[in-house]
Amino acid sequence: MVNPIELETKRLRLRQWRAEDREPFAALNADPRVMACFPSTLDRRASDTMADRCEALIARRGWGFWALEAKEGGRFIGFVGLHVPELELPFSPCVEIGWRLAYSHWGRGLATEAARAALRVGFEHIGLTEIVSFTAVNNARSRGVMHRLGMQPSNATFEHPAVPLGSPLREHVLYRLARESWLRSL
Numbered sequence: 001m002v003n004p005i006e007l008e009t010k011r012l013r014l015r016q017w018r019a020e021d022r023e024p025f026a027a028l029n030a031d032p033r034v035m036a037c038f039p040s041t042l043d044r045r046a047s048d049t050m051a052d053r054c055e056a057l058i059a060r061r062g063w064g065f066w067a068l069e070a071k072e073g074g075r076f077i078g079f080v081g082l083h084v085p086e087l088e089l090p091f092s093p094c095v096e097i098g099w100r101l102a103y104s105h106w107g108r109g110l111a112t113e114a115a116r117a118a119l120r121v122g123f124e125h126i127g128l129t130e131i132v133s134f135t136a137v138n139n140a141r142s143r144g145v146m147h148r149l150g151m152q153p154s155n156a157t158f159e160h161p162a163v164p165l166g167s168p169l170r171e172h173v174l175y176r177l178a179r180e181s182w183l184r185s186l
Contacts, residue, residue, distance in 0.1 A: 002062040005125070007117045014066035014080060014114055017055035021067050021076045025051050028078060028102040037139040039163050054079065063121060065098060068114055070105070077105045080114035082122050082131065090158045091174060094132045095122060099145065106141070112148045119149065123179045130178050134160070136169040143173065150185050151175035 007014040028034050029042035029050070042050065057064040065081040078101035085096055097118055099111040122128045133151055135142040146153075154174040163170040 001059055004058045005062050005121055007066070007121065008071075009113050009117050011071055012110060012114050012117075013069040013071060014117060015069060016058050017051055017067045018076075022048050022051055024076045024102065025079075028100065031103055033103045034100065037136045037142070037169060039167060039169060054081075057083070063126065066118070068099075068101065068110075070110075077102050077110070080111060081118050082126075082128075087161055089134075089161070091132060094130070095128055097122070097131050097133050097149075099142075111145050115145060115149055119177065119182060123182045128179065130176060132177075133175045134158075134172045136160075136163075137171045137173050138168070143175075146175040149177065150181060151177040152181075 004016040006016065026042070026044045026047040029047040030044075032041055035041045054065045054067075058066065063082055065079045065083050067076055068078045068080050069075065070077050078099065080099040080101075081097070083096050083098060085092065085094065097115055099115060101111055119131060122131050133142075133146050133149075135146075137157055143153075152175060154176060157171050157173050159170050160172045163172075
């Protein structure tokens, strides 16, 4: 166990998970708008299992998919952070940056703001040389966040092994950001 890294931005807190985060997390995971680029929504049990895993990884490493809290009102609104994918992907091993926000918080730049803070931790504190992100090819919103973060798309797509064969979500695009590019952008 290590002390979890916790971050603040102008409008957000990226922090360790709490028991009271489970209910709003389950609600966003059950929202078909939020989960439109995933194979399915999550039921409460699957959502709680994911939150438990996120919490445990942060407790073990100090970083991960942090719970995302709006400073104004102190409400849980999703997660943003860094993760080592467990699945074997064509570009493994890697550290990915990812996010999932409640629908009511979309369109305000919150994912980008929080992800920039997570990138700073990854490159400046953890010392990563590269951070990747990937999503279904048709996920224009997440691809927009990746672009705003300065990430560059790879030339090829890949089939995500956790997405069922035949699903229109199986084809994914990979974005990359090297530490040197991040530092030059500061």
